[in-house]
Amino acid sequence: MKLLEAVExxxxxxxxxxxxxxxxxxxxxxxxxxxEGQTPARTVNSSLAVHIQENDTDSLFVRTAPGVFGLRHAPxxxxxxxxxxxxxxxxxxxxxxxxxxxxxxxxxxxxxxxIRYRQIISLILDEYPATxxxxxxxxxxxxxxxxxxxIHKPSRGLFKPGPAGLDEDVEPEISTPNxxxxxxxxxxxxxxxxxxxxxxxxxxxxxxxxxxxxxxTPDVIGVYKPLPSDRIKFPTExxxxxxxxxxxxxxxxxxxxxxxxxxxxxxxxxxxxxLGKEEQDRVEALSMLFGIGFVLFNPNPQQPDFRIRxxxxxxxxxxxxxxxxxxxxxxxxxxxxxRLFQ
Numbered sequence: 648m649k650l651l652e653a654v655e656x657x658x659x660x661x662x663x664x665x666x667x668x669x670x671x672x673x674x675x676x677x678x679x680x681x682x683e684g685q686t687p688a689r690t691v692n693s694s695l696a697v698h699i700q701e702n703d704t705d706s707l708f709v710r711t712a713p714g715v716f717g718l719r720h721a722p723x724x725x726x727x728x729x730x731x732x733x734x735x736x737x738x739x740x741x742x743x744x745x746x747x748x749x750x751x752x753x754x755x756x757x758x759x760x761x762i763r764y765r766q767i768i769s770l771i772l773d774e775y776p777a778t779x780x781x782x783x784x785x786x787x788x789x790x791x792x793x794x795x796x797x798i799h800k801p802s803r804g805l806f807k808p809g810p811a812g813l814d815e816d817v818e819p820e821i822s823t824p825n826x827x828x829x830x831x832x833x834x835x836x837x838x839x840x841x842x843x844x845x846x847x848x849x850x851x852x853x854x855x856x857x858x859x860x861x862x863x864t865p866d867v868i869g870v871y872k873p874l875p876s877d878r879i880k881f882p883t884e885x886x887x888x889x890x891x892x893x894x895x896x897x898x899x900x901x902x903x904x905x906x907x908x909x910x911x912x913x914x915x916x917x918x919x920x921x922l923g924k925e926e927q928d929r930v931e932a933l934s935m936l937f938g939i940g941f942v943l944f945n946p947n948p949q950q951p952d953f954r955i956r957x958x959x960x961x962x963x964x965x966x967x968x969x970x971x972x973x974x975x976x977x978x979x980x981x982x983x984x985x986r987l988f989q
Contacts, residue, residue, distance in 0.1 A: 650694055653679035655707060655718065664717030667692040690757045693770045697758070700766060700834070703852065710982075713776045742778040747771060747786040748793065755790065755798050761807040763834050764788065764842075781874075788842070802950040804838040829892045830854055831948035833867050836888055836917055839942075839953050840869045846913055846959065847871050847886050849987060858975035862906045863968075866890040868976075870987045871912070883988060884912035885964065885972070892946055894922040897930050904939050909968035913959035915940035920954070931956050938962060 648656075653674045658665065665673075671688040674680050684690050695716050699706045709719040742750065751767050768783050791800040791811070799811040833852030840847040847869030858864040865887035872883040887907035891900040897918055904916040916934065918927075920943045927943070934941040940959030945952040977984040 648679045658718050664711040664715045744786045751787040755806045756808050761805045764804045837867045886913045887911040888915040890917040910964050910972040917942045919946040
């Protein structure tokens with residue numbers, strides 16, 4: 648039985664959320680899954696966290712508290728003994744730099760197909776929520792340079808186990824009629840907003856019609872907010888991005904990016920580089936005219952190679968729509984809202 652299938656079986660039998668360590672113990676005791684690693688609990692935790700991040704509301708699983716997972720559509724039994732394990736013994740422990748690096752190395756090792764930089768941070772915070780976010784960032788952003796014999800970076804923001812050069816002899820991926828989904832690029836662009844553009848201090852995938860309207864639900868939402876060390880604080884800024892995989896959808900994408908300016912300080916349109924040259928020039932001219940950021944990318948999820956054609960300009964949003972957006976996000980995902988705005 649595959650790991651996630653085994654986890655589903657355990658959670659259905661439990662009738663409510665369980666801490667990932669409890670899930671692991673039950674899965675192994677029932678022999679539903681055999682772990683090849685030395686830290687099966689961390690493998691369970693990271694597999695669930697990555698599945699939830701990649702599939703969002705389509706995921707069968709949901710995180711109900713740090714390190715605690717349940718089934719998205721299963722009824723939660725209030726007062727169940729196992730559901731009280733919302734905090735493990737690690738919940739108040741603050742990791743040091745070397746501990747963060749060692750944990751990150753293990754996380755990468757447990758993901759032979761690669762794991763993104765932001766996903767590593769999320770997994771560490773899930774297990775050790777008291778650890779300082781900025782300390783994690785500073786400790787792991789260049790894991791490939793720190794441990795070149797163990798980790799390499801085949802593309803921006805993606806870490807894979809093994810030394811550099813392992814992917815060089817792999818046959819190039821053959822294109823198929825099934826084009827990649829737009830949501831495959833959300834996490835990578837969120838990382839770009841933070842690491843390269845530095846327009847956001849935090850950014851996450853959103854997408855779909857999570858907030859009940861495609862005109863008010865960016866594919867990626869970011870915030871730029873003051874650090875605790877800043878002597879002079881400034882209001883939190885919202886950064887939005889609309890990503891399209893279809894080169895014929897530039898007009899719709901542009902309209903959505905314009906609509907996001909109602910509640911966003913900056914707004915981006917992100918289009919595939921298969922967009923025709925004349926179309927690219929028109930979108931760039933309109934972006935310049937309306938202050939919208941314009942980014943092209945390679946429609947390959949493993950190596951999107953984002954290229955900035957136009958940086959987004961800063962505008963003052965309408966606070967009525969800012970609060971309308973905030974209320975919708977809070978209603979949709981309170982945990983995500985708190986992460987971004989508190």
